[in-house]
Amino acid sequence: MTSIRRRQVIAGLAMAPFISRYPLASKILGRLVIIGGGFAGATLARFAKALEPRLGVTLIEARARYTACPMSNLVLAGERELNQQTFDYKALAEAGVQVIQGYAVDVDGAQQRVMLQGGERVEYDRLVLAPGVQLNFDQLSGYSKQGAQAMPHAWQAGAQTTLLRRQLQAMPDDGLAIISVPPAPYRCPPGPYERASLMASYFKQAKPKARILILDSNDRFSKQALFQQGWRDLYGDTIRWQSASNDGRVIRVEPASMRVHTDFDTYQPHVANIIPPQQAGDIAHRAGVTDSSGWCPVESVSFESNRQPNIHVIGDAAIAAPMPKSAFAANAQAKVCAIALVRLFRGIRPEPTVLANTCYSYLKPGHAISIAGAYRTDNGEFSAIAAASGASPIDATQALRQQEAAHAADWFSAITQETFG
């Protein structure tokens, strides 16, 4: 079909001067457009431009500033300020990336163009979608964007983080906070459990009688043994975890009356942190690159969608399991995808690589655990390398937990510097 013809046109770029339907600067190798300026999209834009200055690189991002989720659980605990989480796009613009502050409303794959909310069109030779996650409020009965004002999700950092922090501060000293965990997959698998840990750390200082109940739609979770050991050692019985099989799945909420329902129980907590089910960001659905799961299947070497040619998907929106949906994974995928894209623009076949991920979680400030994984991308799929995958040892010294917290802090500095400058 037409996809073959388009691919031939792109493939021809390396051999011939750029032949385009569009007016182009004469020396440009091709036009790379990225939607979404998080850890995936911003990294890719910057890295691709540095790797191949002849590429026209355009980043479309709705917000002027990005608020990072990693480390934002420390903000909830009062250990960090939200402004330490925020970044802008000046360094990308200075590096030669054209940054368009706008909201992409549609993608026309046949015409290879992106439609912006204001009516403008941005044409591409290859498009990278890095929209992150969209919160599916309507998949949890009673929940809504409005309801998230009473029952914050705080799963996209910013005003929601501040709101949840204020609610925790205002909560009675012997109050109950609930964290509702959605069914996997969702962004940041260990995030809810790190959040419980850091809330408990705050309670230990400020409200020692307060309790935390985790209502989970899953039966297992990331770094489970490490978290549960840490909770016992550090917080006694402050944190209780209820698995899906133990009536942990939240099926309905009533934000107005602060009621949270499972199959067999109703709770009325003082704070309800409701993390809703998730899927790929809206633009991925409009671009036709999602499958019935709501996420985006991709070819493992180039991250090209297997539904639409010339559209690549990276970061949380992509199906790269067993890689988790994490900032580290997004940044790593972005760099590998950038190399693959520059090869494609030059007419060189991309090669499989080895990807990696590391996620640090704080059990309390200055005290962290990690999970690491490495992944092959050959044979058309992502596969974990067993020898390289695993979590921190269960019986570790305080010194190791402190060292991992130092690693986490350095990681955040390095990745945000690389991504945003």
Place this chain on the structure above:
Amino acid sequence: MLVLGLTPCGHAQGAPSALSQSASQAAVCSGCHGKASGAAVPALMSDARVLEQQMLALRQEGGASAMHRLINAYDEAQIRGIAEALASQKNPPAAQSTGP
């Protein structure tokens, strides 16, 4: 099927070094290892031989950090390639200074 008309180029030697398989594997490193050494995570600014020895040493140490786990993903040839890629990018693209 792969893209029609692409130059078959299965090996790193045929590609510019910044686009090689080793460079792709090495690109992951800068997620943690910034251009300046942090309190706990070092910058990777040594020459290739030193970096290679350091990575090989990690495998022998049997330590408990995330890097002690991740290093097991790579065989000796990959480690050498990654070290060479890192050393050839003392100013890796995404870590270049972008202004004041």
